[in-house]
Amino acid sequence: MSATPTLQLSLGPVLFYWTREHYADFYREAADWPVEIVHLGESVCSRRRDMKLDDWLGIGRELAQSGKQVVLSSQTLIESEADLRDLRKLCDNGEFLVEANDQSALQRLSAAGQPFVAGAALNLYNPATLAVLSRAGMQRWQAPVEMSRDDLARLLEDCSEQGIEAPCEVFAYGHLPLAWSSRCFTARRYQKPKDRCQFVCQKHPEGLALRSQESQQVFTLNGIQTLSGACQDLRHEVPDMAGMGVGVARLSPRPEGMAEVVTAFDTARRGELPTPDPLSLVDAEICDGYWHGRPGMDHSRAASLG
Amino acid sequence: MELVCPAGNLPALKRAVDEGADAVYFGFQNTTNARQFAGLNFTDKRAREGIDYAHARGKRVFCAINTYPQPDGWAMWTRAVDQAADLGVDALIMADMGLLDYAARRHPDLTRHLSVQGSATSHEALRFYHDQFGIKRAVLPRVLSITQVRDLAKQSPVELEVFAFGSLCIMAEGRCYLSSYLTGESPNTRGVCSPAAHVRWEETPEGLESRLNGVLIDRYGEGENAGYPTLCKGRFEVGGETYHAIEEPTSLNTLELLPELKELGIAAVKIEGRQRSPAYVSKVAGIWRQALDRLERAPGRFHTEPAWMTGLGEVSEGSTTTLGAYERRWK
Numbered sequence: 059m060s061a062t063p064t065l066q067l068s069l070g071p072v073l074f075y076w077t078r079e080h081y082a083d084f085y086r087e088a089a090d091w092p093v094e095i096v097h098l099g100e101s102v103c104s105r106r107r108d109m110k111l112d113d114w115l116g117i118g119r120e121l122a123q124s125g126k127q128v129v130l131s132s133q134t135l136i137e138s139e140a141d142l143r144d145l146r147k148l149c150d151n152g153e154f155l156v157e158a159n160d161q162s163a164l165q166r167l168s169a170a171g172q173p174f175v176a177g178a179a180l181n182l183y184n185p186a187t188l189a190v191l192s193r194a195g196m197q198r199w200q201a202p203v204e205m206s207r208d209d210l211a212r213l214l215e216d217c218s219e220q221g222i223e224a225p226c227e228v229f230a231y232g233h234l235p236l237a238w239s240s241r242c243f244t245a246r247r248y249q250k251p252k253d254r255c256q257f258v259c260q261k262h263p264e265g266l267a268l269r270s271q272e273s274q275q276v277f278t279l280n281g282i283q284t285l286s287g288a289c290q291d292l293r294h295e296v297p298d299m300a301g302m303g304v305g306v307a308r309l310s311p312r313p314e315g316m317a318e319v320v321t322a323f324d325t326a327r328r329g330e331l332p333t334p335d336p337l338s339l340v341d342a343e344i345c346d347g348y349w350h351g352r353p354g355m356d357h358s359r360a361a362s363l364g
Numbered sequence: 365m366e367l368v369c370p371a372g373n374l375p376a377l378k379r380a381v382d383e384g385a386d387a388v389y390f391g392f393q394n395t396t397n398a399r400q401f402a403g404l405n406f407t408d409k410r411a412r413e414g415i416d417y418a419h420a421r422g423k424r425v426f427c428a429i430n431t432y433p434q435p436d437g438w439a440m441w442t443r444a445v446d447q448a449a450d451l452g453v454d455a456l457i458m459a460d461m462g463l464l465d466y467a468a469r470r471h472p473d474l475t476r477h478l479s480v481q482g483s484a485t486s487h488e489a490l491r492f493y494h495d496q497f498g499i500k501r502a503v504l505p506r507v508l509s510i511t512q513v514r515d516l517a518k519q520s521p522v523e524l525e526v527f528a529f530g531s532l533c534i535m536a537e538g539r540c541y542l543s544s545y546l547t548g549e550s551p552n553t554r555g556v557c558s559p560a561a562h563v564r565w566e567e568t569p570e571g572l573e574s575r576l577n578g579v580l581i582d583r584y585g586e587g588e589n590a591g592y593p594t595l596c597k598g599r600f601e602v603g604g605e606t607y608h609a610i611e612e613p614t615s616l617n618t619l620e621l622l623p624e625l626k627e628l629g630i631a632a633v634k635i636e637g638r639q640r641s642p643a644y645v646s647k648v649a650g651i652w653r654q655a656l657d658r659l660e661r662a663p664g665r666f667h668t669e670p671a672w673m674t675g676l677g678e679v680s681e682g683s684t685t686t687l688g689a690y691e692r693r694w695k
Contacts, residue, residue, distance in 0.1 A: 266602055
């Protein structure tokens with residue numbers, strides 16, 4: 059008999075630009091996966107308009123009926139008045155909690171007295187910052203992607219001493235979101251101006267690999283966003299995470315093999331992950347350096363083997 | 365419009381003031397500011413000298429404490445804030461919400477500016493920092509087009525400072541973790557990007573190679589100018605093509621936008637480059653002073669001098685300049 063897991067699993071928002079059918083299929087499957095929280099919405103680029111807010115709300119209602127907590131993720135880089143109008147609609151959706159990924163969202167939500175989830179790009183590195191957001195209505199927060207396990211452990215202890223109760227979420231699986239720009243790097247590859255990008259990023263459901271001249275995959279280009287080249291995988295750290303008081307492990311959607319990833323993390327949180335475990339379920343380089351206080355691209359197991 | 369110039373050390377601060385800066389900004393010798401370079405920045409004593417020098421000439425001094433306090437270092441950041449307050453700086457430039465909150469409570473009368481590292485790109489975001497921490501001014505990230513700056517300026521609750529000249533960050537500042545992904549150190553955590561300790565140069569049969577923590581950033585053929593391996597400015601392969609996939613080595617130069625920036629009510633223009641030499645600071649400050657003076661005299665008839673553009677080109681990365689995101693087609 060399995061122990062009741064103390065650590066919740068969440069699906070992050072899909073960072074890539076998929077087709078409507080692809081999103082629909084993905085979330086139809088996800089409804090049956092052992093994740094407690096699902097983040098929805100377009101958090102990267104305002105030009106990706108296949109899915110309207112109503113479409114996300116529709117998917118959200120179905121997932122809610124399957125018992126998931128649904129959270130709408132806001133756009134991380136807000137540039138224009140049009141972006142702000144979309145943000146207002148998202149914040150005022152009246153149904154689901156919103157993940158604030160920028161201070162514009164924080165302003166909308168806190169001024170309206172609405173509770174919110176604080177995203178990783180808000181740069182929450184210390185208890186004083188978390189105290190500010192707690193007062194503003196924060197219900198859950200995501201640690202910065204570059205924070206190490208030891209720093210996070212210390213931060214969680216300090217939070218608990220200061221009575222900051224909101225659970226912490228860690229980016230546990232997927233290509234790490236590392237940067238946002240006003241320039242679109244996918245359009246640049248196709249030599250198209252961003253304003254007439256013809257939505258070329260939709261041709262790349264898992265982004266475009268950026269490699270060094272020695273063929274090392276360094277980063278992944280995803281429109282205006284830059285992701286890590288390797289895929290972070292912290293499944294082996296899940297028991298430690300639960301022990302130190304992390305509340306939620308976030309799994310970032312990939313186009314293939316996500317059901318297996320969720321199963322592996324669900325197994326891990328029940329303490330049943332077999333060792334040795336096949337290192338990778340999906341064909342990609344693995345990294346876990348940030349967690350171990352090293353460059354994010356490092357892979358501790360590769361190092362210990364090699 | 366106020367001309368805000370970088371001061372990596374005391375000689376640079378004095379040169380900036382002498383050449384016509386209205387304000388200078390500096391940081392302390394630790395990870396509390398975003399230009400943590402060996403041999404750079406100010407001790408308490410040097411800062412005091414610099415502040416006296418500037419104040420005696422009617423110029424202002426800002427202190428940048430614009431990295432993010434780490435879980436084991438809160439006291440170092442608050443000490444920097446207290447130290448700057450004791451020194452009598454004219455404003456603090458900060459990014460972290462917790463530290464802004466601390467400064468607002470502990471030193472309510474000390475002016476607070478939002479650093480570019482605070483990533484505020486909309487008037488709503490500025491409203492948040494204004495309402496929560498009483499910021500008086502914000503430095504805008506280099507990601508907005510001039511039209512977007514215009515929209516933002518119309519509704520901004522605070523004064524705006526924009527980047528005028530210097531190294532071009534292509535990512536929204538404060539939200540770029542590329543450097544720590546490769547080296548373990550980032551602007552947010554350690555005040556560095558692509559830090560020198562991780563750089564290695566090597567002559568190989570394929571050419572001169574620059575590496576950052578082992579990762580090949582660029583490879584130069586004979587006769588090609590080699591630049592510092594800032595990770596976003598190398599040549600990489602994407603979909604079978606090798607090119608500057610993120611950005612070319614180039615500097616931002618907004619000299620020709622000055623009339624428009626003035627018309628938008630921008631309060632200050634900022635020169636990047638605390639890591640550069642006093643000679644750089646002197647030259648750039650001098651050119652921008654002349655330009656701003658001409659603008660004041662006859663805003664409607666402003667034009668740039670070829671000598672200014674050449675002078676700025678000479679101290680630019682890759683000897684080229686760009687309008688960056690201000691110009692829509694750059695995106």
